[in-house]
Amino acid sequence: MITDQPIHSFKEFWPVYVREHAKKETRLMHFVGTTAAVGCLAAGLLLRKRSLLALVPLVGYGPAWVSHFFVEGNRPASFKYPGWSLQADFVMWSKIVQGKMDEEVDNILSTTTYEEVGTGASPG
DSSP states (O other): OSSSSSSSHHHHHHHHHTTTTHHHHHHHHHHHHHHHHHHHHHHHHHHHHHHHEEEEEEHHHHHHHHHHHIOOOSOOGGTHHHHHHHHHHHHEEEEEEHTTTTHHHHHHHHHOOGTTTTTTTOOO
């Protein structure tokens, strides 16, 4: 659950985002959606096909939102923080490719609490 406390930076947002993506299935669905969205964007631009460009939000957000509602049981972070959520999607995508995201989740789940977010307190 996204905290009710205001978040002022991506650094504060990231641990909250990671907690909202605690289940591996959610992260996998985000990875698939982000990959498909980037593919549709590239193909749409290269082939000059507006129909592919129109699919970008659907293929990007569709799997992600399904995973939040049916796997995590929470609301997508993009509802409240769309810019940081998009940035975090790409950070997570990169960490998944590098094989580092599971460790990131474990570290954040073991060291950060919601109360620390938005207060300027540092985790740990």
